[in-house]
Amino acid sequence: MLFSAVPSVNVCMTVNNILLKTSWSSSVTTLCGPLCPTVSLQASWQQHSGAASNPMTVVHVECTSCPLSIGQENILALELITRCAQVRNKSQEVCCILADMN
16 A cells, blocks of 8 residues: 555644635625634545545535625626636637647
């Protein structure tokens, strides 16, 4: 086994007061939060369907209530983010296709 010296890694983290904000023009508004999530991560090197060098990873996220504030500015900002992500994905696909042709 590749990582027999370290059979597993466990991490637990609590983060307080996370805010997710969107910005449209000069307007900045809160989309989600404040949140106080607890995240636990376990990575162990054992037999699984992936490559032998990759650990089997389990992520567990717990969070109390998640207040959402969705207004017109939030919708417009999220649409802009979506369009930018689509353009970026298209340009990466073109680059991959061109690389495969060479």
